[in-house]
Amino acid sequence: MLAVLVPVLVALIVCVALAFTYRSMAVAHENGDIVRQIRGSIGELNHLLFSYVSYREDRAREQFLAECDSLTKLIGGIHLQDQEQQRLLEDVRLSTQAMKDPFLRLVSMTDLPGPAGGDELSRELEERLVGQLLTRSHRADTSASLLRSLVDDEIYSTHKRATVLIFLVLALATGLLTFVLVRTRWHITTSLAKLQRGTKVVRSGNLDYSITVEREDEIGELSHAFNQMTASLKEVTVSKSDLEREMAERKRAEEALRKARDELEMRVQERTAALAKANEALRDLSARLLSAQEAERKRIASDLHDTIGSCLTGVKFKVESALQQIRKAPEAAPESLNGILPAIHEAVEECRRIQMDLRPSMIDDLGLLPTLSWFCRSFNQTYPGIRIEQETDIAEGDIPEPLKIVLYRVTQEAMNNIAKHSKADLVRFSLRKLDDRLELGLQDNGRGFSPEEIHSRRAAVKGLGLTSMKERAELSGGSLDIESAQGKGTNIRAFWTLNEKGRGTAV
Amino acid sequence: MVVEEAGGGEEALQMIKKTPPDLIFTDIRMPGMNGLQLTRKIKGDKPNTPIAILTAYDLLEYREAALQHGADRYFVKTSLQWDEVAAFAKSIPIEGEF
Secondary structure, X not given: OHHHHHHHHHHHHHHHHHHHHHHHHHHHHHHHHHHHHHHHHHHHHHHHHHHHHHHOOHHHHHHHHHHHHHHHHHHHHOOOOOHHHHHHHHHHHHHHHHHHHHHHHHHHHHHOOOOOOOOHHHHHHHHHHHHHHHHHHHHHHHHHHHHHHHHHHHHHHHHHHHHHXXXXXXXXXXXXXXXXXXXXXXXHHHHHHHHHHHHHHHHOOOOOOOOOOOOOOHHHXXXXXXXXXXXXXXXXXXXXXXXXXHHHHHHHHHHHHHHHHHHHHHHHHHHHHHHHHHHHHHHHHHHHHHHHHHHXXXXXXHHHHHHHHHHHHHHHHHHHHHHHHHHHOHHHHHHHHHOOHHHHHHHHHHHHHHHHHHOOOHHHHOOHHHHHHHHHHHHHHHOOOOEXXXXXXXXHHHOOHHHHHHHHHXXXXXXXXXXXXXXXXXXXXXXXEEOOEEEEEEEEOXXXXXXXXXXXXXXXXXXXXXXXXXXXXXXOOOEEEEEEOOOOOEEEEEEXXXXXOOOOOOO | OOOOOOOOHHHHHHHHHHOOOOOEEEOOOOOOOOHHHHHHHHXXXXXXXXXXXXXXXXXXXXXXXXXXXXXXXXXEHHHOOHHHHHHHHHOOOOOOOO
């Protein structure tokens, strides 16, 4: 700012000085003109003086006097500052005024009546007056000439000063202009370089970059516009990145959805396969149930034929024989009839046995615990080689009614398996209540079997066997595990939860 | 001597209420209330009423259960000894002849 102000102030001072110089120059020119007129007027006075002296004409006299007045007026109209010039002007004025008096005396002498040129004294006086006039005229002319020279000098010096000042003004103006131009160019160049740098930074991806605006001019506006453009670009870029992120998320979601669908399809396939397997198992079970039912009917039919049937046939023969004996000897009737009784008794026993085998009524009449006790006893009677260790740690009232027949059938099935296949000589039977669980255990010391055999077809062929025990337990809400290994006996353990009412469904 | 017959446990209870008997013979297996339950019920109300179980079950468990329920005697139908039944009947202090 100072760098601009100082040259401007100097230029202003120089301009003022130049104005003053021009003014002095104009005054000098004016004075020069007047001084020229004064010299001309003095020359005219000399000419008129010569003319009058030579021809004594009234016109020349009148003109001389008018010229004198005119000269006096001219001298009065001039204003000079310089003392030397004032002195010279004063000299001119005095000289011209001093000319008027002798000229009037000369005129008065001419106008006096007398012989023309006859008087020596008058002639001499005239000559002296003329000489006086000429001297004064010459002096005025010399002074005017000097004055002219001085005024010319002044004009020349003011011209010179004006020229110097003009050059100075021009130099200052040029310097200032150059300074302003260079400064402006520097500002524009640096601002443009800054913008260019900014463009590079923005192009490299940094959208947080902004240009510091120092000036409120066109470059400043451009910088503002650049910053606004960067901000807009950032907004656009941000929304673009948002869009890209959303698209990526959508893609991920689609991928997850596709995966879930695949998984679901796989599960559906698995379930379908499991269902098909279960269906197969159900069909197999139904078939086995039907064949078991048929086998049971066959067994009962054969049992009825072999036992009650043969007993009753025996009774029939014995009754016929007794009738014959009674006909022959009526007194032997009681004896004959008494002989029939053991056969009838046997038939009744067989009938009861079959009935107990089909459905032990004891379970309904007395409960599970006496029924199991009876079962173990009759098992022992049938298979005396197998010892049974019985452990019961539960009250009859703790056993849910629907579970009783399940427990009985599982025990019956397991014991029959032991008797038929295990070759065991010891069975540990246990029925216990453990907190809220009911546990049935049947462990033998027989030959056992491999785990593969448990679910094999051979086991299935053996009747409902192991699978039916498991199914019975599971259908009544319990679970059944069979542990066995070749030569290490078999351990069957079944569990039911007791705390829920209604658990355990009779089969 | 008057002999009355009931078709089941509940009916027997009704009849006993109407005419208290001197002696009761009951089977175990009956429709509805069985013989053991009936025995327990009668013995709960009138402990001195003599009750004999007459059943086809010749099993230890039934015998024990009958005694537990309060029966006085246990007769098995298939091996019934009439003289034993008569002796039991005679042992009851009632008026008239069996």
